[in-house]
Amino acid sequence: MRANRLREIWAAGGAAVNGWLTIPHAFAAETMAHQGWDSLTVDIQHGVVDYQAAVNMMIAVSTTDTVPVVRVPWLEPGILMKALDGGAYGIICPMVNSGADAERLVKLTHYPPLGTRSFGPIRGLLYGGPDYPEKANDTVVVFAMIETREGLDNLEDILRVPGLDAVYIGPSDLSLALGCKPTFDEVDKPAAEAIDYILAKAKEHGKVAGIHNGTPEFARKRIEKGFQFVTIASDARLMAAGARQVLQTVRA
Amino acid sequence: MRANRLREIWAAGGAAVNGWLTIPHAFAAETMAHQGWDSLTVDIQHGVVDYQAAVNMMIAVSTTDTVPVVRVPWLEPGILMKALDGGAYGIICPMVNSGADAERLVKLTHYPPLGTRSFGPIRGLLYGGPDYPEKANDTVVVFAMIETREGLDNLEDILRVPGLDAVYIGPSDLSLALGCKPTFDEVDKPAAEAIDYILAKAKEHGKVAGIHNGTPEFARKRIEKGFQFVTIASDARLMAAGARQVLQTVRA
Amino acid sequence: MRANRLREIWAAGGAAVNGWLTIPHAFAAETMAHQGWDSLTVDIQHGVVDYQAAVNMMIAVSTTDTVPVVRVPWLEPGILMKALDGGAYGIICPMVNSGADAERLVKLTHYPPLGTRSFGPIRGLLYGGPDYPEKANDTVVVFAMIETREGLDNLEDILRVPGLDAVYIGPSDLSLALGCKPTFDEVDKPAAEAIDYILAKAKEHGKVAGIHNGTPEFARKRIEKGFQFVTIASDARLMAAGARQVLQTVRA
Amino acid sequence: MRANRLREIWAAGGAAVNGWLTIPHAFAAETMAHQGWDSLTVDIQHGVVDYQAAVNMMIAVSTTDTVPVVRVPWLEPGILMKALDGGAYGIICPMVNSGADAERLVKLTHYPPLGTRSFGPIRGLLYGGPDYPEKANDTVVVFAMIETREGLDNLEDILRVPGLDAVYIGPSDLSLALGCKPTFDEVDKPAAEAIDYILAKAKEHGKVAGIHNGTPEFARKRIEKGFQFVTIASDARLMAAGARQVLQTVRA
Amino acid sequence: MRANRLREIWAAGGAAVNGWLTIPHAFAAETMAHQGWDSLTVDIQHGVVDYQAAVNMMIAVSTTDTVPVVRVPWLEPGILMKALDGGAYGIICPMVNSGADAERLVKLTHYPPLGTRSFGPIRGLLYGGPDYPEKANDTVVVFAMIETREGLDNLEDILRVPGLDAVYIGPSDLSLALGCKPTFDEVDKPAAEAIDYILAKAKEHGKVAGIHNGTPEFARKRIEKGFQFVTIASDARLMAAGARQVLQTVRA
Amino acid sequence: MRANRLREIWAAGGAAVNGWLTIPHAFAAETMAHQGWDSLTVDIQHGVVDYQAAVNMMIAVSTTDTVPVVRVPWLEPGILMKALDGGAYGIICPMVNSGADAERLVKLTHYPPLGTRSFGPIRGLLYGGPDYPEKANDTVVVFAMIETREGLDNLEDILRVPGLDAVYIGPSDLSLALGCKPTFDEVDKPAAEAIDYILAKAKEHGKVAGIHNGTPEFARKRIEKGFQFVTIASDARLMAAGARQVLQTVRA
Ligand SMILES: [Mg+2]
Ligand SMILES: [Mg+2]
Ligand SMILES: [Mg+2]
Ligand SMILES: [Mg+2]
Ligand SMILES: [Mg+2]
Ligand SMILES: [Mg+2]
Structure with a gap:
């Protein structure tokens, strides 16, 4: 089975730089994939993306070495398993609020005996290779998003769940909670403390910690702090920011 | 009929700043449209876009005041008329090489008696309003691209064609020719001279001159020189450039 | 943030006339939007529509002043939040059967502290404006469908839930229950009485009452009775009815 | 090969009632197909439709006995042959202006030895049956649109072309010319006379005459005059007209 | 209402041969439908297919007599009802693990009084006919997949649920469990015994038993054993197997 | 620039085995691409495919080492250049009937000074690499289809055109002509002689000869004769043939 570059980066103690895809078209995804991201996350939750577009986007990402990840809209069996069958090498699940949530997430994303994922990895076989069935459980990575007060309160229960690889912090939702x-980088103090706490606890439990960032400068700082998976910007935001800058300059 | 902001800007002696759409999805187009461009051109020629996507993109642009323009892939009757019926308020036609080409372009884009455009402005009526049939000939703007040696040689024949509103320079193709x-801004001397020549002749014949640019700085210079329609960047390029910059910063 | 015309109409004591979209294409939606409806509901439940089409349809509706509403297929977190992020200014949720259902609906459709909606209003920001995050809770309207015996039995529990703006009656489902x-207008007596009861109770609790109608004549009567949100027909039904009438006339 | 109902109707001296499809989605087309039209024309010329959508629409029409027809955007080899390969049983070609145009049209739409249509009837085989290759030349019907002054002037040259089955009048374009x-029914006198002339000449040359109408009442009159193929309204127009009527009634 | 050929075959004591659709396009589905399958299942669970594609695929299947069936991704109300509204004449639901699951499945797929399916059979009416509302409950067939240990343990509870028509075995998932x-045909002994047990119990309770197969030879054996619904291969597998064979031969 | 494997195979004196794509979806194309074809041709001519689908299919092919080729519907500038900009490494153009046709084909597919291809290789840059502009002329391969009597008569004029890399025989069209x-393999004697003649002349002029085949056995024979590019079957045909075989076996 094709190795998961995220696991390789983490095993080497490094941090993966992750991009974010919200435009539901393969060409936009392929353009992003050619810029050198370690991984690209198709955001089915807050992106303007559904499953059918997500598959085309994963195909586009698969033209490069960038790892295809999917953020699902919710801890729901159908979409979790469809994302995996579609070839996702990473799953980010929003609003994991308890140990029970985390257990359910792990169960749905792993084949027996570890879990109850249903068998039929249609595009996983194309992308991963013929030994996908045997190796998927150990190759795909699963992130639980910690972004609610409940999730924060139950953090250690979540981190104790075997088979969960990482936690991922959504600073906006966590701040709101x-x-x-709601912001990504310069969050208010309670949120900042919560972020530090999650990072520390994740390390303690041997899990990778990831986080959403607004700027590359902030992402670097967070890497230095110990985050091993940092997301910056998104396709649409980069495009919009570039457009605004162009218009400002030409009209200055 | 809804007025054409391009005509208003030009009538006031101003220059329109035009963005470029190559990603075939409405959401990307809508995101661009909200950044404040005077017009946005759906590029069916070199963009990864065909007619069906172009219609969705024009709908998306129509959520704002930005003027929807289409660059057709070729001086071909079917696509020229379909672009107009789809609600384009501007048409950019590549490789107009002679007075005959320009006449054909004008004929195909105007209703009788000026031209032979076939009647059926299905989305034009929605976007423009119920008096579209009477006013379209005087509202829509038509650009002939001057970007070959032949086009350069026949420039004055082209500029003399009544009903043609503007010329548009493709610096890459012109340079190659x-x-x-092939570049947009710092073109070689023969290309630079040709650009100046086209601009001067267009003004002489009372036509608007437009041009593709690589940077906003260069677009400004060209506005100062007298260009009244300047294109900068494209959705995909802005996204890719932003991504590269982010990756460079985070990995620096 | 762009005001919600539904709230304005209701504040003025008026009734909104709502159309219904079941054809999954932007052009059909845009054509409907240009006919003058106060709002148009993209029906992801019984329409032949899923999320990706719904976004294109909302973009199309956004070319006019008509308010985009979405009926979700079920009280499910993923689709509720995706519809809102996609720019819906109203949500109609089917089969709300209890106070607990209504509370869940309100929680999922509002940001903290009122609810737990996850943050990421990607197209909401384009359609609503940059202050969407602060104002969405007070701008978007949420309808609970009362259309089962259980829903009828628990009506007052449902109406007591803070943050719920309106109830919406599905006369067919209610009749069946x-x-x-199953019909829209001339329903059997038990259904008719239930409809009157729901209307009366909604008014008592200060909620707007809406209802699905088969004919404009019946919709008018219901407006006179106090309904402030009346749906009539759908894109596909109007088309089919028109076609049958044309064929009857030409073959008569 | 599946028989062409249009030929059967004409052979029996009858007139076919044709509907018009401009919304690029299979569900809209299927809904129309279930209303009882003799044929439905996918309008790739003035509809918001391109080839890929047209195929889905023809598939949808093929769920019923209604005959799938395509109006191509222009007398262009690629789209003419693709429409036929996609299963069209009728082709309407706009702006056929001369005998040479008509000959080209016949050549491109028939296999050797009559024409030069390229072999590869991919969906034609599914829809028509395995003997499609042998029988297509005699089954599919081809209409030349007469809608310009030139076309009118060269009418008899056009009608003399063997293999052309019918002419089709676009009253709007003809009027403009x-x-x-530009209107469909109550055209001005010169257009009315031209229409009568075309009908008479078509009959003289043993060709079927078809025409676009605005109302079923007018279509009936034209059937009585001798037209054997009458189009009325379109999917989008029926929907829009229905919506306007509903809104008028409810707001009266 | 159009009769359900699956019920007719079963009533005659026969077995239905079912094909499998995983490529999300109408043309692939139409091509499969023309090969003579008794039914074709659109696999929204493990296929690369979502709802919007599934509708187009069901339309394509509806051009023939083949019965359109849908496998939903999960026992979730939204997709179950959308599949039915889209015209599915059969529903296969994965991982039905208990009598309660089976009851929920039956409730969601039947109109009152048997169930709580919401009313709005938009494409069901086109495909089934105007009496769909009255007859759907007795026409559509519902399969519960038995493919987990829990499902096996609770088999008789599941089989006792009125309104459930059939069970369907997923040999891979059952084997894994x-x-x-995980394989389709030559399963290990515990799985083989479980399959025999399920078949025997289904017959005992008067339910149809269906199963997924890898080869036609094995499917025949299972028909002989008493299975009345056998699936073989899938569109993508047939294509891939054919391609490998071609390449082997040409390069031999 | 990424090398063109077709050129490498030919330079080594080998023959490339080419597959054929007619189903307009990326997943079908990706599945085919993983079976080991040297190249895969997206058939925009007789496939049910248009440009937008073709781009997604080329992206899917680009996940493997298989070379993406496009057959355009006609010798038309717009689609030829769009196919190249979309990343095609080979172009097959139907019905090249004269030296002038071949010259036009070469001109439109090569940048100046060799041709007049317009500059804007949007996806070519992603697939080929940043030096695509300089190297595309020498990397992409262009096939002229010889499949009419006229083409046969003018064969040597066609073969003399510099920049044309290969001829490609359509045995069905050639037979009809x-x-x-019309058949692929066991063609009638005049067609067989024409095929031998084309092969001999191509070799004489140093051009590669390619041909469409019905079976792998025949393709092998033709490779032995000297053809260096052989196409066998298509996605849809392989699927249909597999399905028929399965049904025959299970019902035997
Ligand atoms: Mg979040
Ligand atoms: Mg150019
Ligand atoms: Mg309901
Ligand atoms: Mg016309
Ligand atoms: Mg299973
Ligand atoms: Mg051919």
Whole structure:
């Protein structure tokens, strides 16, 4: 089975730089994939993307060495398994709020005996190779998003779940949940403390910690702090920011 | 009929700043449209876009005041008329090489008695309004691209064609045609002279001159020189450039 | 943030006339949007529509002042939040059967502290404006469908839920649930009484009442009775009815 | 090979009632197909439709006995042959202006020895049956649109072309070409006379005459005059007209 | 209402041969439908297919007498009802693990009073006919997949549920669940015994038994054993197997 | 620039085995690409495929080492250049009937000074690499189809055109043109002689000869004769043939 570059980077103690895909078209995804991201996440949750577009986008990412990851809209069996069958090498699941949530997530994303994932890895076989069935459980990575007060309260229960590879912090949702302003980087103090706490606990439990960032500068700082999976920007945001800058310059 | 902002800008002696759409999805187009471009051109020629996507993109642009323009792949009746029926308020036609080409372009894009455009402005009526049939001939703008040696040689024949509103320079193709390196801004001397010549002649004949640019800085210079329609960048290029910059910063 | 015309109409004591979209294409939606509906509901439940089409349809509706509403297929977190992120200014949720259902609906459709909606209003920001995050909770409207016996029995529990703006009656389902023939207008007596009861109770609790109708004549009567949101026909039904009438006339 | 109902109707001296498809989706086409039209024309010329959508629409029409017809955007080899390969049982070609145009049209739409249509009837075989290759030349019907002054002037040259089955009048374009107001039914006198002339000449040459109508009442009159193929309305127009009527009634 | 050929075959004591659709396009589905399958199942679970594609595929299947069936991704109300509204005449639901699951499945797929399916059979009416509402409950067939240890343990509870028409065995998942190698035909002994047991119990309870097969030879054997619904291969597998064989031969 | 494997195979004196794509979806194309074809041709001429689908299919092919080729529907500038910009490494153009046709084909597919291809290789840059502009002329291969009597008569004029890399024989069209039955392999004698003649002349002029085949056995024979590019079957035919075989076996 094709190795998962995310696992290789992490095994070497490094941090993966992850891009974000919200435009539901293969060409946009392929363009992003050619820029050198370690992984690209198709965001079915907040992106304007559904499953059929996500498959085309994963195909596009598969023209390069960038690892295809999917953020599902919810901890729901149908979409979790469809994302995996579609060839995702990583799953980010939003709003994992308890140990039970995390257990359910692990169960749905792994084949027996570890889990109850249903068998039929149609595009996984194309992307991963013929030994996908035997090796998928140990190759694909699964992230639980910690972004609610409940999730924070139950963090250790979540981190104790075997088969969960990583946690991923959504600073906006976490901030909102803690009564702070929703932002990615310069979050309010309670959110900042929660982020530090999650990072520390993840390390303690031997899990990778990932986080969403607004700027590359902030992502670097977080890598230095110990985050091993940092997301920056998104296809649409990069395009919009570039457009605004162009218009400002030409009209200055 | 809804007025054409391009005509208004030009009538006031101003220059329109035009963006470029090559990603075949409405959401990408809508995101671009919200950044403040005067017009956005759906590039069916070199973009990864065909007619069906172009219609969705024009719908997306129509959520804002930005003027929807289409670059057709070729001086071909079917696509020229379909682009107009789809609601394009501007048409950019590549490789117009002679007065006869320009006449054909004008004929195909205007209703009788000026031209032979076939009647059936299905989305034009939605976007333009119920008096579209009477006013389309005077509202829509038509650009002939001057980008070959033949086009350069026949420039005045082209500029003399009544009903043609503007010329549009493709610096890459023009450069290639003149044996120069293909680029948008710092073109080789023969190309630079040809550009100046086209601009001067267009003004002489009372036509608007437009041009493709690589950077906003260069677009400004060209506006100062007298160009009244300047294109900068494209959705995919802005996204890719932004991504490269982010990756460079985070990995620096 | 762009105001919600539904709220404006209701604040003025008026009734909104709502159309229904079941054909999964932007052009059909745009054509409907240009006819003057106060709002148009993209029906992801019984329409032949899924999320990706729904986004294109909302973009098409956004070319006009008509308010985009979505009926979700079920009280499921993923699709509720995706519909909102896609720019819906109203949500109609089928088969809300209890106070708990209604509370869940309100929670999932509002940001903290009122609810737990996850943050990432990607197209909401384009359609609503940059202050969408602060104002969405007070701008978007949420309808609970009352259309089962259980929903009828628990009506007051449902109406007591803060943050729920309106109830919406599906006369067919309600009729079926009460053992009556499934129809929109001339419903059997038990269904008719249930409809009157729901309307009265909604008013008592200060909620807007909406209902699906088969004919404009019936919709008018219901407006006179106090309904402030009336749906009539659908894109496909209007088309089919028109076609049958044409064929009858030409073959008469 | 599946028989062509249009030929059967004509052979029996009857007139076919044709509907018009401009919404690029299979479900809209299927809904129309279930209303009882003799044939339905996918309008790739003025509809918001391209080839890929047209195929899905023809598939949808093929769920019923209604005959699938395609209006191509232009007398262009690629799209003419693709429409036929996609299973069209009728082709309407716009702006056939001379005998040479008509000959080219016949050549491109028939296999050798009559024409030069390229072999590869991929969906034609599914829809028509395994003997499609031998029988297509005698089954498919081809219409030349007469809608320009040139076409009118060369009418008899066009009608003399063997293999052309029918002419089809576009009253709007014909009116515009003759300096009249563009409309379908109550055309100005010069257009009315031209229509009568075309009908008479078509009959004289043993060709079927078809025409676009605005209302079923007018279509009936034209059937009585001798037209054997009458188009009325379109999917989008029926929908829009129905919507306007509903809104008028409910707001009256 | 159009009769369900599956019920007719079963009533006659026969076995239906079912094909499998995983390529999300109408043309692939139409091509398969023309080969003579009794039914074709659109696999929204493990196929690369979502709802919007599934509708187009069902339309394509509806051009023939082959019965359109849908396998949903999960026992989730939204997709179950959307599949039925889209015209499915059969539903296969994965991982039905208990009597409660089976009851929920039956409830969601039948109109009152038997169930709580919401009313709005938009494409069901086109495909089935105007009496669909009255007859759907007795026409559509519902399969519960038995493919987990839990499902096996609760088999009789599942089979006792009124309104459930059939069980369907997924040999791969069942094998995995029992600690056997995942395969379709030559399953390990525990899985083979489980399959025999399910077949025997289904017959005892008067339910149809169906099963997924890898080869036609094995499917025949299973028909002889008493299975009345056998699936063989899939569109993509047939294509891939054919391609490998061609390449082997040409390069031999 | 990524090398063109077709050129490498030919340079080594070998023959490339080419597959054929007619199903307009990326997943079908990706499945085919994983079976080991040297190249895969997206058939925009007789496949049910248009440009937008072709791009997605080329992206899918680009996940493997298989070379993406496009057969255009006609010798038309727009689609020829769009196919190349979309990343095609080979172009097959139907019905090249004269030296002038071949010259036009070469001109449109090569940048100046060799040709007049317009500059804007949007996806070519992603697939080929940043030096695509300089190297495309020498990397991409262009096939002229010889399949009419005229093409046969003018064969040497065609073969003399510099920049044309290969000829490709369509045995069906060629057979029809010569009054023979349309088939791929066991063609009638006049067609067989024409095929031998084309092969001999191509070799004489140093051009590669390619041909469409019905069976792998025949393709092998033709490789032995000297053909260096052999196409066998297509996605849809392989699927259909496999399905028929399965049904025959299970029902035997
Ligand atoms: Mg979040
Ligand atoms: Mg150019
Ligand atoms: Mg309902
Ligand atoms: Mg016309
Ligand atoms: Mg299974
Ligand atoms: Mg051919």
